[in-house]
Amino acid sequence: MDNEDQESLLLQGVPDNYGGVKVNLTEPMTIEDFVPKLRASLVYWSNQGTKGIWLKLADGLDNLIAPAKAEGFVCHHAEREYTMLTSWIADVPSTLPANASHRIGVGAFVLNKKTKEVLVVQEIDGHFKGTGVWKLPTGVVKEGENIWEGALREVEEETGIKTKFVEVLAFRESHQAFLEIKTDIFFLCELEPTTFEIKKQDSEILAAKWMPIEEYVNQPWNQKKELFRFMANLCLKRLQEMEYMGFSKVLTTTSSGKESYLYCNTDHANLLNATRGLASTSG
Amino acid sequence: MDNEDQESLLLQGVPDNYGGVKVNLTEPMTIEDFVPKLRASLVYWSNQGTKGIWLKLADGLDNLIAPAKAEGFVCHHAEREYTMLTSWIADVPSTLPANASHRIGVGAFVLNKKTKEVLVVQEIDGHFKGTGVWKLPTGVVKEGENIWEGALREVEEETGIKTKFVEVLAFRESHQAFLEIKTDIFFLCELEPTTFEIKKQDSEILAAKWMPIEEYVNQPWNQKKELFRFMANLCLKRLQEMEYMGFSKVLTTTSSGKESYLYCNTDHANLLNATRGLASTSG
Numbered sequence: 001m002d003n004e005d006q007e008s009l010l011l012q013g014v015p016d017n018y019g020g021v022k023v024n025l026t027e028p029m030t031i032e033d034f035v036p037k038l039r040a041s042l043v044y045w046s047n048q049g050t051k052g053i054w055l056k057l058a059d060g061l062d063n064l065i066a067p068a069k070a071e072g073f074v075c076h077h078a079e080r081e082y083t084m085l086t087s088w089i090a091d092v093p094s095t096l097p098a099n100a101s102h103r104i105g106v107g108a109f110v111l112n113k114k115t116k117e118v119l120v121v122q123e124i125d126g127h128f129k130g131t132g133v134w135k136l137p138t139g140v141v142k143e144g145e146n147i148w149e150g151a152l153r154e155v156e157e158e159t160g161i162k163t164k165f166v167e168v169l170a171f172r173e174s175h176q177a178f179l180e181i182k183t184d185i186f187f188l189c190e191l192e193p194t195t196f197e198i199k200k201q202d203s204e205i206l207a208a209k210w211m212p213i214e215e216y217v218n219q220p221w222n223q224k225k226e227l228f229r230f231m232a233n234l235c236l237k238r239l240q241e242m243e244y245m246g247f248s249k250v251l252t253t254t255s256s257g258k259e260s261y262l263y264c265n266t267d268h269a270n271l272l273n274a275t276r277g278l279a280s281t282s283g
Numbered sequence: 284m285d286n287e288d289q290e291s292l293l294l295q296g297v298p299d300n301y302g303g304v305k306v307n308l309t310e311p312m313t314i315e316d317f318v319p320k321l322r323a324s325l326v327y328w329s330n331q332g333t334k335g336i337w338l339k340l341a342d343g344l345d346n347l348i349a350p351a352k353a354e355g356f357v358c359h360h361a362e363r364e365y366t367m368l369t370s371w372i373a374d375v376p377s378t379l380p381a382n383a384s385h386r387i388g389v390g391a392f393v394l395n396k397k398t399k400e401v402l403v404v405q406e407i408d409g410h411f412k413g414t415g416v417w418k419l420p421t422g423v424v425k426e427g428e429n430i431w432e433g434a435l436r437e438v439e440e441e442t443g444i445k446t447k448f449v450e451v452l453a454f455r456e457s458h459q460a461f462l463e464i465k466t467d468i469f470f471l472c473e474l475e476p477t478t479f480e481i482k483k484q485d486s487e488i489l490a491a492k493w494m495p496i497e498e499y500v501n502q503p504w505n506q507k508k509e510l511f512r513f514m515a516n517l518c519l520k521r522l523q524e525m526e527y528m529g530f531s532k533v534l535t536t537t538s539s540g541k542e543s544y545l546y547c548n549t550d551h552a553n554l555l556n557a558t559r560g561l562a563s564t565s566g
Contacts, residue, residue: 062352066345075342077462078361079382084462093486095408099362100383100465101426125378127538143384144458144466170530170547174537175427179360179367182383183427185468203376227535230545230555237551245528245548247453252510254457255410262513264453265528268520272513 011041013053018095020052021045028060031067038071042089051090057083103178104141105186106151109235110163110193116239117210119193121158124206133221134211138186146261148249151189159208160199163191167246167266169234172227188231190238190246213239250276294324296336301378303335304328311343314350321354325372334373340366386461387424388469389434392518393446393476399522400493402476404441407489416504417494421469429544431532434472442491443482446474450529450549452517455510471514473521473529496522533559 013021023041045053055073057064059081069075073085077099088094110119120134128135139154141147148165155163169188177184200208216222217232238244248269250262264272296304306324328336338356340347342364352358356368360382371377393402403417411418422437424430431448438446452471460467483491499505500515521527531552533545547555 059352059358062345062349065348069342069345074363075361075366076363078358078366079464080357080359083358083361083366097461098386098423098426100386100462101424102385102387102468103381103383104385104466104468140381141384143381143464146456146458170545172535172543172545173429174541174543175429176541178380179383181362181426183387185385185387225538227537227543227545230533230535230547233555234547234551244551247530250513252455252513254510255508258457258459260455260457260510262453262455262510264513264517268517268527272516 009037009040010044011037013041013045016052016054018052019090020050020054020096022054022056024056024058025061025064026058029064031063034064035067035071038068042071042087046089051092052086052088052094052096055085055087057085102183102185104147104150105138105184106141106147106154107136107138107186107188107231108151108155108163108191109136109169109188109238110155110161110191111213111235111239112193112196112210113239115210116213118213118216118235119155119159119161119198119208120211120216121200121208122206124204131221133219134209134216136188137208147187147263148189148261151187151191155191158201158205160195160197160201161193162195163193165249166190166192167248168263169238169244169246170231188234190235292320292323293327294320296324296328299335299337301335302373303333303337303379305337305339307339307341308344308347309341312347314346317347318350318354321351325354325370329372332373334375335369335371335377335379338368338370340368385466385468387430387433388421388467389424389430389437390419390421390469390471390514391434391438391446391474392419392452392471392521393438393444393474394496394518394522395476395479395493396522398493399496401496401499401518402438402442402444402481402491403494403499404483404491405489407487414504416502417492417499419471420491430470430546431472431544434470434474438474441484441488443478443480443484444476445478446476448532449473449475450531450552451546452521452527452529453514471517473518 011023013023016022055068065083068085073087076084076086086096121137122134137155137158141150152163155161167190169190171185171187174184198208217236222228222232245266247263248266250269250272252260252262254260294306296306299305338351348366351368356370359367359369369379404420420438420441424433435446438444450473452473454468454470457467481491500519505511505515528549530546531549533552533555535543535545537543
């Protein structure tokens with residue numbers, strides 16, 4: 001049997017970072033064609049010392065999921081466009097990364113320092129429906145979006161107000177918060193408004209307005225619920241004393257050269273930003 | 284046709300929080316049995332004004348994925364134990380929550396204040412393999428685990444050192460960091476050691492030791508890579524001046540009564556903790 005014949009009997013994979021291979025199937029295939037190829041490939045990979053197999057089945061190849069599981073694969077995760085199965089065939093514990101476990105929520109404390117008013121909304125649906133509670137604009141960070149960008153986007157979408165990011169004031173974690181098992185980390189961000197005329201979003205927002213900060217903080221809901229009282233208290237402290245110090249952002253790069261934001265103590269962030277500025281202008 | 288007959292022709296669902304229903308199938312079913320029931324149910328739900336359908340298929344019911352997609356369902360997410368499909372049948376934009384988009388990484392700055400030494404490791408595999416770089420212990424927070432707990436666990440697993448959580452010093456976001464599309468948020472945490480004798484983990488850790496902090500910071504890798512230089516610099520600032528202020532943790536509850544941690548400016552966190560202490564002892 002020559003190489004070409006052998007290749008036609010095997011699934012083609014590329015190396016991954018965990019001593020394994022990734023197989024990406026996108027063309028329709030019958031079970032009768034798939035199963036012998038998968039079995040032969042598993043023997044081949046095992047002989048090669050391959051540790052783990054990723055099997056990515058495009059939407060439309062769902063007929064191959066059950067047969068792959070019958071050969072020892074398990075579902076790792078799935079998106080609208082594909083299902084990812086894995087099989088760890090090495091004799092050592094699996095080092096494959098787990099599925100995504102969190103989503104990132106943002107809340108925006110948009111403070112008009114001149115009037116000491118804060119931007120608040122009432123939502124049409126959701127947790128606060130019908131309560132009359134005025135809340136900070138909130139939302140979920142999109143896949144691939146930075147936290148500070150998500151906060152700016154949500155405020156502009158909901159209220160039409162344009163803002164600049166100031167800092168992260170605090171964050172909290174809430175487990176089993178969505179999809180039954182996943183965790184929500186919520187970042188409370190201070191933003192500085194650069195426009196003041198409200199144009200509310202009609203589909204999600206019942207009402208939006210600028211509200212005196214004491215009135216916002218003193219709402220019974222914020223006083224009764226500890227987490228809300230803490231956060232409201234923190235916003236008030238920020239306004240009253242300007243001593244509260246959050247995490248500002250510094251643009252940097254990861255070791256592989258990708259753009260990345262570091263969030264740290266505001267004084268330190270300003271120092272790092274100044275250092276970056278010097279570095280880029282002195283070159 | 285009486286109610287019992289009608290029920291046997293429909294899939295049974297329970298209301299969700301988005302004006303829809305959740306169907307949870309766990310018993311094996313043939314395609315021939317499933318498709319007429321799904322079609323009849325979709326007509327029934329549509330007449331009821333149901334907005335969206337969640338269809339959870341347990342592992343083993345993979346034969347029903349393709350037929351469900353043929354009726355308009357798409358894959359929302361999947362875990363080892365199930366595949367979740369959804370169909371949004373209302374005439375308004377979908378309000379279903381997106382799939383999980385992030386994972387949470389932790390790095391531990393474990394500082395022995397008496398000796399001014401920091402706990403460092405070399406890993407057997409991974410990004411730093413063969414570089415000789417001494418790095419902070421790092422790891423991934425498990426599903427349902429708190430950030431501060433993940434940091435403590437990773438340090439003890441890798442080095443045997445027991446610690447107390449002090450504060451979050453900084454965090455950074457890195458997109459397309461794993462599973463091709465997902466984001467990694469990495470929290471740099473300061474921990475205080477309560478034991479000092481190192482017992483390293485043999486499967487992942489090549490070497491572990493206490494290293495003078497200047498020696499750690501001055502490694503060429505930390506100086507050349509901006510993100511690492513920033514973080515090392517920040518650890519040094521923390522030791523030298525003790526002025527750097529991070530986010531400490533306060534135990535609180537969400538509005539639904541679940542335990543939840545709020546991370547905020549250390550001074551404020553201490554104040555909140557004191558307030559909680561008073562509240563619980565004065566009752």
